[in-house]
Amino acid sequence: MGIVDKAKNAAEDAVGKAKEVIGDVTGNEDLEAEGKKDQGVSGAKKIGEDVKDVFEK
Template identity: 55%
Template sequence: MSASDKIKNAAQDIKGKVEEAVGKVTGDDSKVAEGKADQTAASAKKAGENVKDIVKG
């Protein structure tokens, strides 16, 4: 996984955590869902990149 990919994934994860927290504070369920979706997407990308790294060996 390249450094830029790691940074992008971390930024998306952080954005998701912030969005989820804001949604919880404001009672906005759609923001909570968006935040969780961003976190899930970042995790999936990270897992995919890890598989690529293992295959490349």
């Protein structure tokens, strides 16, 4: 996984966590769910990149 991809995934995960917390604090269930979704997408991308790295070596 390239450094740029790692940074993008980390940023997406951080934004997702922030959305989840803000949604929880404000009672905005849609924002909270969106944050959880963003974190899931970020995690899936990381797994995909990790698999790709294994096959490139």
